[in-house]
Amino acid sequence: MPTAACDDDGGPLDVVVAARGAVAPDAVAAALSARWSGVEVERIVERAPIFWLRVRSPDRGRRAEVAAALAAAGLPVRYVASARRTSAAVAPRFDAAPADAARPDEGWAPRGASDEDEPVTPGRWFLRAEEGGIAVDRRRCGTGAGMRLGVIDDDAQAVDELGIDREVLVLVEQPPRSQAHGALMVAWAVGLRRPGGFRGVAPDASPRLYLIPKPGACVLALPVAIVRAVSDGADVVVCAAYIEGSTTPMLDDALEFAARLGRRGRGCPVVFPTGREASSPPDSLHASFSLGFGEPASDPRVFCVGPGARGEGWFLWRDRRRRSRPFANRGPAVRWLAPGDDLTCPLPPASGVGPATERLCHAESSGASALAAGALLLVLAQNPALRVPELDDIVRRTLDPVPPEAPASAEPAADRWDLLPEARDRDGHNAKHGYGRMDAGRACLAAGDPIALALVLLGEDDAARAWHDARAARPLARGLYSRRLARWAVRALLADPGLCHGLCALARHARLTAGDPRRQRAHGVGVVLRHLSVLVRGLAVSRPAPARSPGVREELATLLDGLERSATDPDAVEAVEAGFGELAAAVFVGAAERAAPESAARARSTAPPVE
Structure with missing residues (x-):
């Protein structure tokens, strides 16, 4: 396969052979030894449908010659690519069977839920709804x-504090321990697993750290680490190491493997930061921080995350002359913003350093990607059945728009060009902010319950929280449907715009009539029952909706039978209308009454401490 500038085709062999099935290294060596001397073949990945071998020889040769020699020997070659140089070539499609879907490694034990105090400090602003945080509502988001979580990084200092499941070495013999970058990524996303330790965005997720070589060694480590993490059962994979210039056919394979076969075939989200790479065209006087369209973070299968500022907008920094400059790339592939300003340092201070005050760390786009990965873990914990496109849809529908x-x-800005563009596309995208800032609280509410989803889409966040609480505390709300049906119905609403509109219309009607029985009666007897029957029947027969499990089909049939019987009984019709009115009042009137004290509590939590 061709590569970009500095192509090593025709030089000493160092290539990756991607096969269509398992191939013995000895067979590859035998097929090539007649043409090249000193052939060394190393098995890199053998996990259907990915079969990679690395071939090296001091003799010169071209990749097309290697592919031809292997094909002549009857070996099932998909492609041959450089192991050391980048390439924009797309790998040929691989064949995957349902049995190839990734399932969790039995040795990677999940963690149970915990309940520990999470102190409110200025440096933990990124967890809150205010100040540009991601709005983690622990009561409703869970842990x-x-x-x-699979974290890919090239340094592992201070990981002993993390309580990670294990370290996995990928094409390195010893774990590098010169900087704490990898430890910070794990800690911000998950936290420290010890009493009183820092609790990250998803403190009860189980992290593994996949360690890769430093940049420049080869372009093979990143895709191998992704395949390994996804194959091990990661629900989310994040890599915030320097990966610019590592696009290859193998990375294409790895991202396709994650998208199609991760999480038992539902897809595993892969998160990359926007990075910070300055460039300047020959005829320009401006140094542009722009994400190259050929970089890994620009791949449409990747969730590309930029850093948000504390308070508002894009993260900027002040130079010595107090002028604003960008701290991250912008570009058409940026998906979301997450906090990237100074965050509390989650790692304990070095020995001999007193913990007198809260320490802050520069997070930038690396920290933003770790926080985004933690938020995705929270959302998936609310609805593990979500496929990656559905997860993307929920996060995007619940974002906070950024001007x-x-x-x-x-x-003052050092260069006004750094702050462009100052407009957004019709779909809401801006090159600096993507589609907006992540809101974990909204996304978690929307992911787990169809009525909460409808309320969030209406902008009724307080009502969505009230409905979540009612489902937990009120027998009437809890008994309407099971959690299994709720999770499936969320996916059905995302797939079927007509059903989603119908439920949103019902929620709007509840808002209009809440607390006012006269207004409810003015619409006529039985109208709510009729609307509910149409919606449940729509869920039962919707073609765009995801496949229904036997349990979901049975519950939908039972609900529909009950609604149809109620329609013939005036007392039952009245009971349905009364129950609807009771829940509408609890959600909308009760939410308004609770909103003021909750807002006051949030304001107190963000106030600076009194000296």
Whole structure:
């Protein structure tokens, strides 16, 4: 396969042979030894449908010659690519069977839920709804229990503090321990697994750390690490190491493997940061921080995350002359913002350093990607059946929009071009902010319950929280449907716009009539029952909806039978209308009454401590 500039085709052999099935290294060596001397073949990945071998020889040769020699020997070659140079070539499709879907490694044990105090400090602003945080509502978001996080990094200092499941070495013999970058990624996403330790976004997720070589060694380690993490059963994979210039056919294979076969075939989300790579075209006087369209983070299968500022907008920093400059790339592939300003340092201080005050760490786009990965774990914990496109849809529908123009606090700017563009596309995208800032609280509410999803889409966040609480505390709300049906119905609403509109219309009607029985009666007897029957029947027969398990089909049939019987009994009709009115009042009227004290509590939590 061709590569980009500095192609090593025709030089000493160092290539990856991708096969269509398992091939013995000795067979590859035998097929090539007649043409090249000193052939060494190393099995890199043998996990259907990915079969990679690395072939090296001091003799010169071209990849097409290697492919031809292997094909002549009857070996099932998909492609041959450089192991050391980048390439924009797309790998030929691989054949995958349902049995190839990734299932959790039995040795990677999930964690149970825990309940520990999480102190409110200025440096933990990124967890809150205010100040540009990701709005982790622990009461309703949970802790990510049962989820598994794969973190790919090239340094592992201070990992002993993390309580990670294990370290996995990928094409390195010893774990590098010169910096704490990998430890920070794990800690911000998950936290420290010890009493009183820092609790990250998803503190009860189980992390594994996949360690790869430093940049420049080869372009093979990143795709191998992704395949390994996904194959081990990771629910989310994040890599915030320097991976610019590592696009290859193998990375294409790895991302396709994650998207198609991760999480038992539902797909495993892969999170990359936007990075910070300055470039300047020959005819320009401006140094642009722009994400190259050929970089790994620009791949459409990747969730590319940029850093948000504390308070508002894109993360900017002040130079010595107090001028604002960007701290991350922008570009058409940026998906979301997550906090990237100074965050509390989650790792304990070095020995001999007193913990007198909270320490802050520069997070940038690396920290933002770790926080985004933690938020995705929380959402998936609420609805593990979500496929990656559904997860993407929920996160995008629940984002906080970010004004495209730079805030007044960004002035003076070192270069006005750094703050462009100051507009957003019709679909809401901006090159700096993507589609907006992640809101874990909204996304978790929407992921786990169809009515909460409808309320969030209406902008009724307080009502969605009230409905979540009612499902936990009120027998009437709890008995309407099972959690299994709730999770499936969320996916059905995402797939079927007509059903989603119908449920949103019912929620709007509840808002209009809440607390006012006269207004409810004015619409006529039985109208709510009729609307409910149409919606449940729609769920039962919707073609765009995901496949229904036997349990879901049975519950839908039972609900529909009950609604149809109620329609013939005036007392039952009245009971349905009364129950609807009771729940509408609890959700909308009760939510309004609770909103004021909750807002006051949040304001107190963000106030600076009194000296």
